[in-house]
Amino acid sequence: MLSIISTRDHEPRERLDFWNELIGSTYDGMSIDGVDGPFNASLGVWQSDAFRIVRPRSRPAMIVRHECGRTSSTKRTFLMHMTTQGQIEMEQRGRKSMLGPGDLVICAAEEYYRFNAATNHEMMVVEFDGATALDRLPTFEDHVARPIRAGLPGTRIIRRYMDSLWQEGREDLPPGQSTVHANILLDMTIACLSEPAGTLRPAADRTLAQLEDAIGARLDDYTLRPSSLAADLGIPLRTLQDVAARAGTTLNTMILRQRLQRGTQLLRKHSGASIADVADACGFSDPSYFARRFAQHFGISPSEYRSCN
Structure with missing residues (x-):
């Protein structure tokens, strides 16, 4: 344990x-x-x-x-x-x-x-x-x-x-x-x-992989921001922003995408957990905001997603 x-x-x-x-x-x-x-x-x-x-x-x-x-x-x-x-x-x-x-x-x-x-x-x-x-x-x-x-x-x-x-x-x-x-x-x-x-990957790809891993390690942290990722990785914020841009995204979008993806995993695995608990485990302090962004991203509410899976 x-x-x-x-x-x-x-x-x-x-x-x-x-x-x-x-x-x-x-x-x-x-x-x-x-x-x-x-x-x-x-x-x-x-x-x-x-x-x-x-x-x-x-x-x-x-x-x-x-x-x-x-x-x-x-x-x-x-x-x-x-x-x-x-x-x-x-x-x-x-x-x-x-x-x-x-x-x-x-x-x-x-x-x-x-x-x-x-x-x-x-x-x-x-x-x-x-x-x-x-x-x-x-x-x-x-x-x-x-x-x-x-x-x-x-x-x-x-x-x-x-x-x-x-x-x-x-x-x-x-x-x-x-x-x-x-x-x-x-x-x-x-x-x-x-x-x-x-x-070894090219330098930009390695940094992108490090960035994705750093986000994944702190998904339940409400304070996770692009600036804190830069501090965790010891890489300038501008460099991380450029790496995300070359991948066709932004740092905030990467964080949101991983949080929502974690939400789908928890909804499938923990059928007894409340939507508020799932939101909290994914780093959302407001369950309503989590539900709204989830629906925008997947076209279905968290409750509906759970019932279909």
Whole structure:
């Protein structure tokens, strides 16, 4: 099930200490240093029988996992980090790289590594058993600390898959499905590691894919605006507007289209949910406005759409 923990309910002077205690209990040997200003963060955890997805979000910070945190000299664990917002410098085994939205990187959990986030940022983190990963891909170890870029088809697919899983996190998975999804996550990650860099999209197409993914990750956020997308991606607003224009649309239209499309999915899946609940889950604070835009876009009201599906 999905749980969300935040620093919001703690006094500002206590937040960093609280966060270090929380993160240290989640990942042994990890510590956080705030950069500038009051520290704020949240941590989403989706724990199932066979895997766990952790989704930390915070203000600028230095995240370090110390080698002394290893629990067993023989255990091997890999962590797949996918950046969903912000810009983060990553270092492990003497390798440094800058990660942007949609980029992923593999870390060796029992070794020292560091993330230096100079901006507000968010990541999705999945843990893989080392023996299983190496059995599936004997060269898995070679990919540690080598970033896999967002422009590759494999990284785009795994980002969307993880976002979809996250949307289901408020409900328990049916028996047996947890293991299936854990295996799929590992196989998709291996596919990303094995993908040739020559399949990268042109720069404009990569930015469009990043933009669509960033919108999809925040559809339930009432405050989502073109300016906040630019801040999340670390890309100038004018650049994003130009990318949308070349695709024959606008940023506001992209946001609206994805919200309405999410609405159709929720109307089909959750027959007992009210229209107001569906509107809220899609980022509409006013159910009447949601219903009006839905009818304009699909030519049918949300209630009528549900009855036909």
